[in-house]
Amino acid sequence: MNPAIGLIETLGLVALLNAVDAALKAANVKTISGVLKLDGGIVAVVISGDVSSVRAAVEAAAEAASRLGELKAAHVIPRPDEALLPIFLGAATS
Numbered sequence: 001m002n003p004a005i006g007l008i009e010t011l012g013l014v015a016l017l018n019a020v021d022a023a024l025k026a027a028n029v030k031t032i033s034g035v036l037k038l039d040g041g042i043v044a045v046v047i048s049g050d051v052s053s054v055r056a057a058v059e060a061a062a063e064a065a066s067r068l069g070e071l072k073a074a075h076v077i078p079r080p081d082e083a084l085l086p087i088f089l090g091a092a093t094s
């Protein structure tokens with residue numbers, strides 16, 4: 001079974017770093033991507049872990065990002081298809 005993934009997207013790197021810090025401290029999750037740079041100063045990161053941990057981490061990250069900057073999106077995908085991660089990460093993951 002695939003672990004859950006969480007996506008956190010903010011406007012600006014400082015808000016994202018604060019959000020990722022909060023996520024990693026809130027639950028047993030790990031980052032599985034580097035900073036994904038999108039257009040217009042929007043940046044994102046992908047985290048992974050069991051479903052309940054990812055949900056808790058994404059909630060903590062969303063709150064932290066909203067306090068410091070602008071949260072654009074936060075989403076949890078409970079059981080992503082194996083073909084989904086290479087789209088984000090650019091290569092197959094184990």
